[in-house]
Amino acid sequence: MKKIAILVNEDTMQRCSCSGCLGACMDKRDSFERYGDEDIVLVSMTHSGGDLEKKIESMKKKEVDVVHLSTCTKSKNTDYEKIANQLAEHFDVVGYTHGTPDGKGKGKMAITLKKGEQIPLVETTIEEPIIEESI
Ligand code: SF4
DSSP: OOOEEEOHHHHHHHHHHHHHHHHHHHTTOOOGGGGGTTOOOEEEESSSSSHHHHHHHHHHHHOOOOEEEEEHHHHHHHTHHHHHHHHHHTEEEEEEEESSSTTTTSSOOOOOOOTTTTOOOOOOOOOOOOOOOOO
């Protein structure tokens, strides 16, 4: 029995009923197809905002095996890779829920990490604007 958690994009959850994520999980479609005949149970579903470390502790207590990051997290959350790494310290991570892993070739490829794996993060720097002093 594989214990599954789904982590949804916080902003999207303000508008979405999560039926795409839930339907794919219940029907073992799309990212959940990988489990084949193995029994799965959804033990946690929440968004990635707020106190994520506390949520991770709760998932650990529930003995979650795999966290699926929602497809909207992949497409909309700039911290997608960082969140995936944070989760992969404790769980296997599958970086999408419903649809295809690459958004039918229009999006980036979903991350898949085994527990303990990490992907390199690309550092982004914000350049300071040049402020001209008035004389
Ligand atoms: S992945 Fe789809 S169904 Fe799931 S929360 Fe995002 S928009 Fe909604």
